[in-house]
Amino acid sequence: MLAKSALYVVATPIGNLRDISLRALDVLASVDVIAAEHTQTARHLLTVHSITTRIVALHQHNEAVVAEKIIALLATEKTVALVTDAGTPGISDPGAILVDQVRSQGYSVIPIPGANAAVCALSAAGMVHPHFLFYGFLPNKTVGRKRELGTLKSQSCILIFYEAPHRILDCVADMIEVFGAQRQLTIARELTKLFETIHVCALGDALAWLQADTNQQKGEFVLLLSGAEAVDKGIISEQAEHALKLLLADLPLKQAVKLAAEITGENKNTLYKLALVLKESQESSLKETVILPEV
Numbered sequence: 001m002l003a004k005s006a007l008y009v010v011a012t013p014i015g016n017l018r019d020i021s022l023r024a025l026d027v028l029a030s031v032d033v034i035a036a037e038h039t040q041t042a043r044h045l046l047t048v049h050s051i052t053t054r055i056v057a058l059h060q061h062n063e064a065v066v067a068e069k070i071i072a073l074l075a076t077e078k079t080v081a082l083v084t085d086a087g088t089p090g091i092s093d094p095g096a097i098l099v100d101q102v103r104s105q106g107y108s109v110i111p112i113p114g115a116n117a118a119v120c121a122l123s124a125a126g127m128v129h130p131h132f133l134f135y136g137f138l139p140n141k142t143v144g145r146k147r148e149l150g151t152l153k154s155q156s157c158i159l160i161f162y163e164a165p166h167r168i169l170d171c172v173a174d175m176i177e178v179f180g181a182q183r184q185l186t187i188a189r190e191l192t193k194l195f196e197t198i199h200v201c202a203l204g205d206a207l208a209w210l211q212a213d214t215n216q217q218k219g220e221f222v223l224l225l226s227g228a229e230a231v232d233k234g235i236i237s238e239q240a241e242h243a244l245k246l247l248l249a250d251l252p253l254k255q256a257v258k259l260a261a262e263i264t265g266e267n268k269n270t271l272y273k274l275a276l277v278l279k280e281s282q283e284s285s286l287k288e289t290v291i292l293p294e295v
């Protein structure tokens with residue numbers, strides 16, 4: 001039984017069409033309308049599961065306009081499901097604008113959980129750090145990409161990126177330049193599909209591995225990069241990292257580390273290593289700041 005006047009946000013498979021929950025199928029079969037990123041992709045999935053519900057297109061270029069039409073449907077007690085081409089709507093995909101508008105009009109938004117490429121990759125990567133930062137797609141061009149990567153350099157948690165096949169080599173090359181060769185990279189390609197590959201290596205070896213077999217450059221990618229070294233070696237509390245950042249802003253490095261260790265009880269060596277990483281990333285982002293000449 002569906003709720004009246006509700007928007008269901010339904011996760012769909014990221015490859016294998018059987019990776020969809022029974023509840024998702026029930027909802028897709030029962031709603032009045034399905035809003036889909038590409039109607040053909042949605043129709044293919046629905047046909048496999050013998051579902052004939054009406055589909056309308058909702059993508060990043062018409063989301064705000066279609067949202068108004070969907071709200072008009074909800075006003076007449078109809079139910080609507082939102083799906084994207086793959087995985088969970090709103091995650092590097094359309095959905096947030098529609099959900100926001102529906103919610104602000106007072107209608108229910110009901111998530112139906114399921115596949116997501118980032119979480120799927122993380123579950124099979126075996127990276128032990130308890131935290132991760134999902135970044136999604138980096139900028140397309142090297143300058144912007146390296147700038148963004150620079151801002152992530154001091155992050156201690158696992159960094160998760162989405163990448164397209166035509167940018168995979170450039171992206172990995174930029175990562176090596178920004179983070180050095182030592183970090184661990186997990187390359188998760190074509191998850192749940194025929195050529196699924198999950199390869200774990202040192203970041204410095206990743207480019208050669210990709211270049212050795214052009215097949216490994218094809219398909220869809222999730223990249224998972226281990227975090228800043230100081231934290232890899234002994235997990236540091238967020239509170240200690242925060243204290244260190246504040247102290248580093250006003251004090252010389254050694255003094256900041258000593259005080260941070262006294263205040264937080266954190267290991268001095270670990271804090272020292274982290275302070276070096278923080279300083280380095282601060283300096284590299286300063287170097288990239290363009291100072292315009294005065295006229």
Ligand code: SAM
Pocket residue numbers: 014015084086087088089090091092093115116117118161162163164188189190191192193220221222
């Ligand atoms: N909403 C989706 C989700 O929940 O994961 C993400 C959609 S985003 C437009 C598409 C990107 O997700 C791809 O470029 C790729 O980086 C990643 N992706 C999607 N399916 C994948 C798969 N089967 N294997 C590896 N990465 C995948």
